[in-house]
Amino acid sequence: MIKKLDILIIRSFVGPFFAAFTISLFVLTMQFFWLYIDDLVGKGLDLFTVLKLVGLVALFWVPMALPLALLFSSIMTFGNLGESFELVAIKAAGIPLLRFMRPLLVITIFISGLAFLFANNIIPVTQLKLSALKYDIIVSKPAIDIKEGVFYDKIDGYVIKLGKKEKNDSIIHDVVLFEKNYGLQDNMLLAESGIMRVTPDKRYLEFILRNGWRYQERGPRGTTNTEFIRLGFKEYKKIFDLKSFQMNKTGDSAFYDPKMLSLRQLNHAIDSLNDMDRYYLKKMVTDVNPYIRFARYSDTGWAKVDRSTLKKPKKFNALIPDSLRLNIQEGAISQIGSIKSNVGLLANDYTQKYQSLELHEIEWHRKFTLSVACVVLFLIGAPLGSIIRKGGLGTPLVFAIIFFVIFHLFNTFGEKFARAEQMSPFMGMWLSTLILIPVGFFLTYKAMGDSQLFNQEFYYRTFRQLRRFLSKFRVSKQTD
Numbered sequence: 001m002i003k004k005l006d007i008l009i010i011r012s013f014v015g016p017f018f019a020a021f022t023i024s025l026f027v028l029t030m031q032f033f034w035l036y037i038d039d040l041v042g043k044g045l046d047l048f049t050v051l052k053l054v055g056l057v058a059l060f061w062v063p064m065a066l067p068l069a070l071l072f073s074s075i076m077t078f079g080n081l082g083e084s085f086e087l088v089a090i091k092a093a094g095i096p097l098l099r100f101m102r103p104l105l106v107i108t109i110f111i112s113g114l115a116f117l118f119a120n121n122i123i124p125v126t127q128l129k130l131s132a133l134k135y136d137i138i139v140s141k142p143a144i145d146i147k148e149g150v151f152y153d154k155i156d157g158y159v160i161k162l163g164k165k166e167k168n169d170s171i172i173h174d175v176v177l178f179e180k181n182y183g184l185q186d187n188m189l190l191a192e193s194g195i196m197r198v199t200p201d202k203r204y205l206e207f208i209l210r211n212g213w214r215y216q217e218r219g220p221r222g223t224t225n226t227e228f229i230r231l232g233f234k235e236y237k238k239i240f241d242l243k244s245f246q247m248n249k250t251g252d253s254a255f256y257d258p259k260m261l262s263l264r265q266l267n268h269a270i271d272s273l274n275d276m277d278r279y280y281l282k283k284m285v286t287d288v289n290p291y292i293r294f295a296r297y298s299d300t301g302w303a304k305v306d307r308s309t310l311k312k313p314k315k316f317n318a319l320i321p322d323s324l325r326l327n328i329q330e331g332a333i334s335q336i337g338s339i340k341s342n343v344g345l346l347a348n349d350y351t352q353k354y355q356s357l358e359l360h361e362i363e364w365h366r367k368f369t370l371s372v373a374c375v376v377l378f379l380i381g382a383p384l385g386s387i388i389r390k391g392g393l394g395t396p397l398v399f400a401i402i403f404f405v406i407f408h409l410f411n412t413f414g415e416k417f418a419r420a421e422q423m424s425p426f427m428g429m430w431l432s433t434l435i436l437i438p439v440g441f442f443l444t445y446k447a448m449g450d451s452q453l454f455n456q457e458f459y460y461r462t463f464r465q466l467r468r469f470l471s472k473f474r475v476s477k478q479t480d
Contacts, residue, residue, distance in 0.1 A: 005090070005095070005100055006100075006102075006103040008086075009077070009081075009100055009103055009104060010103055010104070010107070012077045012080060012081060013073060013074070013077045013104055013107070016072070016073040016076040016077055017069055017070070017073035019073075020068070020069040020072040020073045020076070020400075021065055021066065021069035021073075024064075024065040024068040024069050024072075025058055025061055025062065025065040028061035028064055028065055029054065029057050029058050029061055032057045032060075032061075033057075036134070049133075049137070052133065053130075053133055053134075053137070056126055056129055056130040056133065057130065059122060059123070059126045060123065060126050060127060060130060062115075062118055062122075062123075063115050063118060063119045063123065063370040063371070064370065066111060066115050066370075066374055067370065067373040067374050067376075067377045067404070067407070068377075068400070068404050070108060070111065070374050070377055070378045070381065071377035071378070071380065071381040071400050071403060071404055072381070072396060072397065072400035072404075073381075074104065074108075074377075074378050074381030074382045074384075074385060075381040075382075075384050075385040075388075075396040075399055075400055076385065076396040077104070077382075077385060078381075078382050078383075078384075078385030078386040079385040079386075079388055079389060079390045079395065079396050081385075081386070082385065082386055082388070082389030082390070083389050083390055087386055087389070096448065097383070097386060097444070097447050097448045098444075098448070101382050101383075104378070104382065105375075105378065105382075108374055108375055108378040109375060111374055112371045112372065112374040112375050113371070115370060115371040115374055116367060116368065116371040119366070119367050119370060119371065120262050120263050120367055121262060123259070124259065124260045124261055124262055124265075125260075127257065127259045127260045128260045131257070131260075146160060146162055146165075146196075147162075148162055148163065148164055148165055149161070149162070149163065155205070155240050155242070156241075157179065157180045158177065158178065158179055158180065158240060159177070159178040159180075159186075160175070160176070160177050160178075161175070161176040161177075162174070162175060162176075163175070163176075170195055170196055170197055171193070171194075171195060171196075172193065172194050172195070172196050173192065173193045173194075174192065174193075175189075175190070175191040175192075175193075175194055175207070175209055175212070176188070176189075176190055177189040177190075177191075177207070177238070181216075181217075185217045187214070187215065187216045187217075188214070188215045189209070189212065189213070189214045189215070189236070189238070190212050190213050190214075190215075191209035191210060191211060191212030191236065192210060192211040192212060193209075193210050193211065194207055194208055194209035194210055195207075195208045198242075203241070203242055204239050204240060204241060204242060205239070205240040205242055206237065206238070206239055206240075207237070207238040207239075207240070208235065208236075208237050209233070209235070209236045209237075209238065210234060210235050210236075211233075211234060212232075212233055212236060213230060213231065213232050213233070214230070214231040214232075214233065214236070215228070215229070215230055215231075216228075216229045216230075216231070217229070258356075258359045258360045258362070258363040259363055261360075261363065263364065263367050266360055266363060266364045266367075267364070269360050270357065270360050270361060270364065273353060273356060273357040273360065274357070276350065276353050276354075276357075280346060280349075280350050283346060284343075284346060287342045287346065288339055288342055288343065292335070292339070358418065358419070358421065358425055359419070361425035361426075362415060362418055362419070362425045362428070362429055364425075365425055365426060365429035365430065366429060369411070369429050369430060369432075369433060372433055373407065373411075373432070373433065376407075376433055376436050376437055376440055377403065377404070377407065377436070379437075379440030379441070379443075379444060380403055380436060380439060380440045380443055381400070381403075382444075382447075383440070383443040383444040383446065383447035383448075384399055384403075384443050384447075386447045387443065387446060387447050403436075406432075406436070407432050407436060408432075409432075410431050410432035410435055410436075411429075411431070411432040413431065414427070414428035414429055414430070414431030414432060415428055415429060416428075417431075
């Protein structure tokens with residue numbers, strides 16, 4: 001049964017939680033736009049596309065914003081209660097800390113469950129749609145991606161360098177264009193200025209260049225008997241095919257990533273990848289055994305010791321006539337080369353599949369780590385707020401940022417270690433949780449005993465007594 005105390009604590013928690021969640025989601029969303037601002041500005045995006053992009057990015061960051069919001073709001077809630085001496089009154093009534101933490105703990109567990117359902121069902125679809133939309137936006141006007149003074153090689157067969165671009169990204173100056181010629185030297189084109197634009201169907205990029213030269217070397221390969229051609233022009237039109245930028249509209253499968261899979265799909269993919277050892281063992285036997293023809297004769301008499309005479313068999317070279325020895329050696333070298341090639345291909349394929357298995361396992365654990373992080377950070381924030389007894393935005397925000405940065409750093413380090421195969425996916429993804437859970441229990445224990453862990457006056461009194469002791473010790477030592 002919900003009591004008045006529970007209602008009081010819940011009301012004190014709801015407002016800071018929604019405010020912290022909104023601010024956290026806004027900051028995390030802005031982080032995305034700061035990263036891709038160069039690819040978005042100047043694209044001429046309509047309002048619907050911008051709102052769709054903002055919505056998808058915000059949905060993607062919801063599981064990360066929830067732990068931060070719970071941490072900040074729990075510190076702020078219990079800090080406000082402590083600053084107004086309501087915590088003192090509650091404890092004076094004989095109500096322990098764990099009792100008035102209980103309603104918020106129940107809410108935190110509920111939010112943690114919602115975070116898991118969100119990460120499992122909504123985030124995969126959001127990640128898929130966001131990747132497709134981001135790709136379409138970035139390649140909708142490739143001209144914007146050509147930076148000033150940088151060699152641009154993303155168009156097949158060409159390298160482009162622009163000295164300067166106007167603000168509208170259409171008027172260009174000091175153009176250098178290399179056209180790859182796999183026979184002789186690359187063809188080169190220089191122009192003082194020009195206009196760069198994408199055709200309405202977004203299939204071609206047009207360069208209308210003015211006042212320049214085109215250089216070309218023509219002739220057969222492997223000889224110095226070539227001719228050099230220099231062509232001057234007042235206006236030159238060059239069209240680039242943007243097929244390399246265009247996405248084949250074969251469906252969303254073009255953007256496959258383990259992040260786009262639900263827990264059930266990840267389980268199915270992991271089960272399939274876990275069976276690869278047996279698959280590659282069979283494939284190794286199939287691909288390599290045909291080249292090891294001598295293995296079928298391993299149980300014949302020449303490979304065994306004659307136990308009656310205790311004589312070792314003759315060396316292999318002694319069994320081969322001199323006339324056949326060279327041919328046999330060449331055949332053996334050829335077979336060894338084929339075996340090495342097949343084993344190398346199998347090893348590379350196995351390495352890629354093993355890395356894919358680890359990526360799937362990382363995403364499997366991610367489904368749980370972010371939801372469990374809600375509970376872990378609440379167990380840190382609630383007792384921390386009751387210890388510091390400071391409300392408002394200042395002190396709670398500082399402590400929230402410190403502990404969230406610690407959580408985020410260990411979470412990032414663990415994932416990096418797991419991807420680099422320096423840790424198992426389990427240890428890497430749960431590293432931050434395993435480190436912060438003892439911190440939460442320690443702070444809860446200190447808060448239950450009214451610890452003065454963050455009380456400035458406590459440390460001031462302690463150091464003052466220490467200074468008095470040291471001064472007395474010095475005086476007694478001087479008198480002696």
